Amino acid sequence: MSLETEDPNKKKKKNSFLVVNGEYCAAHECVAMQACPEEAMTQEGTNPPEIDITKCTLCEVCLHFCDYGALEVHTLQLNL
Numbered sequence: 353m354s355l356e357t358e359d360p361n362k363k364k365k366k367n368s369f370l371v372v373n374g375e376y377c378a379a380h381e382c383v384a385m386q387a388c389p390e391e392a393m394t395q396e397g398t399n400p401p402e403i404d405i406t407k408c409t410l411c412e413v414c415l416h417f418c419d420y421g422a423l424e425v426h427t428l429q430l431n432l
């Protein structure tokens with residue numbers, strides 16, 4: 353019998369993803385995008401940035417650089 357249990361934070365991240373709320377996003381060059389260590393964000397002009405979920409590790413660094421609160425981590429609630 354294994355005594356290992358799954359890390360609850362890891363499980364939470366598995367069902368989570370980063371969302372850009374365009375309503376809050378100001379029309380400017382995204383500072384949060386420049387802070388992303390994974391280069392997971394791209395931006396066309398001053399449009400809200402897009403997230404490449406294949407690169408995003410949900411480290412949440414970008415959340416600290418967005419002064420407008422436009423970046424949020426959403427977690428899916430799965431009732432299986």
Ligand code: SF4
Nearest residue numbers: 388408409411412414
């Ligand atoms: S959560 Fe981390 S990896 Fe994902 S976009 Fe933000 S800074 Fe980049």
